[in-house]
Amino acid sequence: MRMGTIRNRLLVAFVLLVLLPAALIGASSVYFGLRNAQRQVINQLQSVATLKEEQIEDWLASLRVHLAAVIYPYQIVTLVEPLLAEERTTLAYTEAAAALRLQFDQMIATTGLFEEVWLLDTRGYTLLATNRAREGQVHVTQEYFWRGLEGTYTQSMASTTAQGVTSPVVVAHPVRNADQQVVAVVVGRASAQKLNAIMLQSAGLGETGETYLVGPSTLLLTPSRFADRNTPILRIQTPILDDVIRNHTGHSGLYKNYYGDPVIGIYRWLGALQIVLIAEQAQAEAFQATYAVLWVNTVVALFTVLVALVVALFMARSIAKPLANLANTATQIAAGNLELHAPIERNDEVGALAMAFNRMTARLHKLILDRESHISDLEEAEAKLARDVAEQQALSRLSNHLQRCQSLEEAYHTSVTLLRDIFPACAGALYRQWSAAGAPQLIGAWGDAQSLQFQTAHSECLKLINQAHASHNHALPAAKQGAFTLNGSHYETLCVPLHVSGESLGFLQIQKDPDALQDLASLISRVADLLALALSNLQLRENLREQAIRDPLTGLFNRRYANEVLGPKLEVAQHTQATVVVLLFDIDYFKRINDTLGHDAGDATLRAVGRMLNSQFAHGAIVCRFGGEEVLLIMDNLSRDAALQRAEQLRQALSQLVIEHNGTQLPHITVSMGVALYPEHGTSHDELVNAADQALYRAKSAGRNQVFLAECV
Template structure:
């Protein structure tokens, strides 16, 4: 008996020590979840923003007519001014400034900055020696251009996180000046910090859950040992089985979380869920439903363990969705069957609403196998954890899809932007080089758009651009894409189209735009016409920039001939574009383009 008491006291001290350690780990985990993400995310954002700023610096230098004249004497032509003014609209920066070598601002998106001088030490010590300078600080919301200040103020935020990146302009080893970029990184920073905190919270929660379970198992084992020493061997085997099961569940939950977070689409995510749930909850069959875009029904996405799912179910037909919390059939004296569980054979089941950022996005339905009802009821907590894992994964995939869509779409027209167009054209050319399929490129420009804007206003101009973009998008089929590359300029990529087919499609597009009627207020706007240029691969270029330049030359040829017509590029366009890239002037380069545009 003394030995038993001694064993109980020793076990009690161990349990107390483990409890103390668990509390310390909990406090440490809470501190880490709050303190660690911000500096880590800031370091990641700094590295990414430095790279983007360097690329923007090269982009600006490559588009200026004469870089040395611009930074030494502040000489810029109309094309340079237009390009600089449009740059904030086509990139994530909301403000930037150009400095000469002495730190004086000679051009800025904000007129009051012009003429000021940067006398900070880093300008001469870092920038003048070829390095870049990065500064991150919080600024008032009113300081950031392009934000809806009323909305931001309503959200309770009074400041934004702004990144300032200064990059040097160096030509042939000579320091000519610098460019400063200002970017509002508040959304990205908050998003990444939230994701890191969630990830740390999940990992910490799983670890603490495992430690808590181990403490409970040890405590129960100690009580069993004190009551009956002769059953010690059997109880130890039972303890070992429990530990193995718990370790397996924790391992599977960790693997499930890791795989779900790396899924690239919802289809891939649901396939992973089906495979993991078969192993995590073998005593239950299950299915997953997700709200459709219209939010009126839920679509069946996956099922496992001999379960099945319906194509569509109504949210009112599930008691879990109607009550907004987990519904367990078979746990109460009086139960009601969900419509989606029909036909029902009396087996217990769970309905877990899947939540993402406070919004219900789907349903996880689990039903016990015959003869496994007791084990099924015991698995409720594990099933709830699985539902939470699926919830976070769906939220991450949807948010990633939204961010990707925002990065490749033009916000005004909804068409793809210039960056996506360039990447798609490059991939199409590589594919054509492998299989010999034809490619055509159509350049589109709205006729007299500047005059139209000056006469009817920018709001009416935006309506025209949206209408033209809609007509171009409706004219695309299969792998064809329509892009807005800037201002009133658009392009269409037509893979697998012969030259004759491309010319026919170009004429159809022209006629479709000509037939558009746009109403602004209580009146109809004047007729819209476009000039169209067509180029074919490889006849008019084998590189993306050559093909785009050929289509652009054909577009300006259409303008020279009276507008509202389609012109195909000539075979001299390749050499002309190549000469222009090398700095030589040809009759079909800058002078001809300016005359055509005016």
């Protein structure tokens, strides 16, 4: 079958019109069906996990209630106190021990909640235990003992518990006498039987679903529903489980279980017991209904494609035959038989096509002549369009690079490189205007910047930019155009100022022959406008940034800036194992200066302190006015001794500072300082600042004009 014929193409097109939508619909149905099915199964598993978690909570509550009731208050005098006060050989001790052990055994037998129970005195010594091997052991280092002295406490022992053998839970409860004083602690290890029963219940997870518990050391704590398999599982080793245990979080999705079978499941971290609850079901069972629906959809889609093939074959034959006849006629006309007319056999679109073909033959000669007359116009339009596209691309590159610049200095120097690419055939330069009264500064140049011709153009441009009545280029009204003669040749230079809202940011110098400058006038104007706007925006952003982080009175950074930089510095110090020093001081008796000499004198004092600090700490430290007369310094990589030495030098320098106000020398000042180091005195912003503030307070309390180191936390 030849694919070049119209009939075959139509046939393929008809098939694709049905096949592609069917394939897309089928693929989307499979994708969304599986995704929705996965979401539904995960929701069901979440519900099962929630049910299991609630059952475990009820089990823990039952453990606490029964352990609290194992020794009645009126029995403390007769059963517990003899064990604490009597010798082991006395009759009172023996009777009390026998009665209490019997009571423990009865509680274990009747409730089935505990494997063993033992009694500890307030020193952690085991007085009595249902497991006699435990008697005499000391548990003073166990968390459940010293937490049990304070109240009922449940502790997870999951990290040392074997699979389904012993329970991962120990419960401790204080025993109080009539005066509500704790005289002993009763401890019970929970039975694993109830916990295993909770986990082995299928709870609507089908034939392949199961739930089980895993400890923080990846030990399997409860038996599997499928324990008849020959391979015993003691530890669960999966990346998902390691991540859940490490981050104390949850996880859900598709994975392989401990037997390597594909399952869908969830991992849930139980914080109370420090263990992981896992609920999972085989993917084959979970998605069984979804697979059945997808199979039905596939059969329907295949049947639809088959019907489309039959319809497409019929339609292709009815359309292709008259078109083939028309093609044969067109071939003969193309060979030179212009008097031949295509037969009009049908009164439909194909017949209309034949009529149009006949009219086209008559007008062919006229259309050829018309086309030739427009070729020159099209070439000119194409050239103009190419120039416009090139200019727009150049402006877009310039705009993108300027938007990525972080400072005005970077923008000026980046602009020189970009201008060289925009005007490769021209020599030029970019100037920066620092102030209205100052002379423009040359930022950079391109082209033959060393030639005598360029140097002359450079001098001419500097003269023109300062002349109010210099000649203007009619295509660039804001630009100033100059001409000069060098070695008998005539040259022109164009100086384009960069103005925004009456403010001069600099100017462009473009030097080329006059005709080329005229052609580039539009591009030069757009480049100048874009440069001026971008540089103005960067200037405004830098001004706003400086105002936002600087204290206007002292010229120091403000508290906001200190809060911004201290946190990141601590993060860097944490990674590099470096130190960060926070030095906080304020001026002693500053209120007395304001009250006796006036607020202007106080402001003069703060300004003098700011000037001195900016001079001494221009590099290597961040100095911030923290509030009122308080100043905060942040320094890196100083030892404790170096930090204290630096603080003492600063204190002495400030005490010798000469302060003048209205021609009068103000009294010398003293300061009280507090010094805190990371990580010795704190690891966070608030901890370090508070530590330095407390040290400052101690310095003031000790008589002021001193340096105090913060106390270790």
